[in-house]
Amino acid sequence: MNLRFFTFLVLSVFFTFNQEVNAQERTAEDTDAFFIKEIYGKALNEGKCYDWLTDLTTNIGGRLAGTPQAAAAVEWTKQMLDTLALDTVYLQPCMVPHWNRGDKEIVRIATSVSGSMDLRATALGNSQGTGDLGVTGEVIEVKSLKEVEALGDKIKGKIVFYNRPMDNSNFRTFTAYGGAGDQRWGGPSKAAEYGAIAVLTRSLTTRLDDFPHTGSMSYNEKFPKIAACAISTNDSEKLSRLLKAGKVTVYMRTTSEMLSDKPSANVIGEIRGSEFPDEIILVGGHLDSWDIGRGAHDDGAGCVHAMDVLQLMKRLNYKPKRTIRCVLFMNEENGLAGGKEYWKQSNAKGEFHTAAIESDSGGFTPRGFQTDGHPDVYVDKHRQLTQWLPLLEPYGLGFTTGGSGADISGLKDQKGLLIGFRPDSQRYFDYHHTEIDNIDAVNKRELELGAASILSIVYLIDKYGLK
């Protein structure tokens, strides 16, 4: 082939791709690869997710369930969806727990070989405060709940300090997180079982830095509800060094408390399917976030991804065969009340989710999707996804098995496919549940690529279904 002819061919392809044709003409004639390329182009040039995320995180900020900020986020989301000319936008009411942090936490080394100093601390979500006067106790360091059991009576009257780090050598940061998370979730009640008066936990991050990371804990009702704070990894190292040098007593004061449940809502917007309206493809994230940061990666990113999927569909003039439903869930962080309400109502109505896709792993460069499903159908449906790999690999996407998202996990019995969006995870725990999870931590282009990636599989599932 001579060069001139080659150039002609390349230009033909180029102009075909750039033609403004409407979606109906295009889907009949053009290839999926072309349409996915167009999705990426639109997301990168006309995506709204970054502007939305800037607005949500800057003007509303942290939005823990039950707070006025969470209520504002519900209203804001509904207003944004209302601008998209969807078939329906509505709130799905639910009752949520209302945990209140109270006063700024004090975790102060009262006596040690180096004297007194304050540690950077944040009360664990759902934890009960120390009471107004605080508590003072000798610190005992452990690396696991098992070690507390082994120490038995030696725990009595002490402040237990859980200091097992996330395994920094693990390439998979979420696995490392899972491997250390029991200290935060179950550590306080395990310590209380043996008579501890309070708990400190090392923050869950692979970095050594000065930011305490909050997150949920859960009390075992059989034991006293003792106070619990996370301290920064640098301060955890410091406390551990002091303990090696001698006895350390800590004064700790938190006034957090669980108040009575509050009414709140999931926010839902949908485009009804033209051929199979009863087959639902859900895209979602969770609207609530922790209070100490602004919930940019967790999970403002997931919310604006889901919203942008609808926005971009409209902009591409793509008319789905199946119903595309965007669900912004409330209260994932400390109760999952929104998710549970959604499952209950969906199952009661006999709905069928062909697929449910949650984005709740941040707004970083997309790496792919992880799936889960009912054993009766899972293997076949996952295999069907993988046949689209040649279309998605050029965008750095792959499929793995083993999980999806907390808010959609209860839809498994409908026997559709549950899918978790998985961006690069290496920076996620730098920001997770901290005061620095704000818009500065989000790269516009990386965020937009997430919306494009999710829309690409929504498009394929909508077009071909999942048998």
Added chain:
Amino acid sequence: MNLRFFTFLVLSVFFTFNQEVNAQERTAEDTDAFFIKEIYGKALNEGKCYDWLTDLTTNIGGRLAGTPQAAAAVEWTKQMLDTLALDTVYLQPCMVPHWNRGDKEIVRIATSVSGSMDLRATALGNSQGTGDLGVTGEVIEVKSLKEVEALGDKIKGKIVFYNRPMDNSNFRTFTAYGGAGDQRWGGPSKAAEYGAIAVLTRSLTTRLDDFPHTGSMSYNEKFPKIAACAISTNDSEKLSRLLKAGKVTVYMRTTSEMLSDKPSANVIGEIRGSEFPDEIILVGGHLDSWDIGRGAHDDGAGCVHAMDVLQLMKRLNYKPKRTIRCVLFMNEENGLAGGKEYWKQSNAKGEFHTAAIESDSGGFTPRGFQTDGHPDVYVDKHRQLTQWLPLLEPYGLGFTTGGSGADISGLKDQKGLLIGFRPDSQRYFDYHHTEIDNIDAVNKRELELGAASILSIVYLIDKYGLK
């Protein structure tokens, strides 16, 4: 299998993996997967690349070839390599061009419908200044070199403004960079050919921001050497809007000049192979950087990657069969003199590089490697790499064809494999050739994963060779 037995099995594997055995015992008995896991663990916990990069960028800073900073970088690198107990560390002298930026550039809109204002500008590397008095001319906007040819005489006496953006819709940012780069590289002489008095170019980035991006240009000796500056993308948009509203004249003053060549050097350190010392596996980056930033991603990251490969090998007590040679090249940015000297000497000595691996795409999360080679051997050698995919895919790595690195490109006739390390590229052009390419733009964990990824394929190539 009952749960207790399963737990026993898991623990057995765990303890085997965590045993401190020396490399000779291990390579004979354990699997490659285990060793690669150990490489990642060591890199994440005992890597030196981040500390080195902090030192290089903070204490030396920008290091354009021929400057005192570049000389300091050569000395610093040699000192660092000297601490690693390598078999040999030496400098390979070469002569490099010495371009001097001169005074802070002035690019000022002198007259427009909105009056006068300064634009954020940086002289293009290798460009000649306007002279002390500067030049003033009417601006004419074009989107391509072809458009300059078509305009012909209308260019005469004008300042040509090349304003074709990088294609933001392209997922592959390096392809988008390549698609717009001719304006910077060849734009000035093309404009001079038709009588232009100076050139402005839109900065090469997908973002709209306020940072001008410098970079090399090259004069065609047949035409006058006119001055050339890049202006920020925001200012490019502004200038374009003003041009739509009416006539714009710009005053431009740069005092950059090409001085006489200076002596400099590549820095080389190596561990000699125990079985095949004449088969060389090169790992490298380029030590020089642009002057306006601190060359953190470009290419301090590549230098510390290569250095850390040797450091980690020593720390793992791995004794290579083949010679592992770390080469920090001088003058990639505006002349490639170090690379050319290296090729000349290597070819003259009849050396054979089994593989040459360059890291010159930043310090982001690794995505894989891109390869190139002599047509006689390339397909087979690339295919051999891909057989290791099952070992590398768990770390997010893949292989693609089509390129390697500028500094190693001249080794092709030795018929080894040329390999470019390819991290995620979505943020690269946010920082590339700007004042913000400094340590703050680099994530420690992402950088360390780069060293681990490169060492992993060095290990496989060293162990098995490439036939």
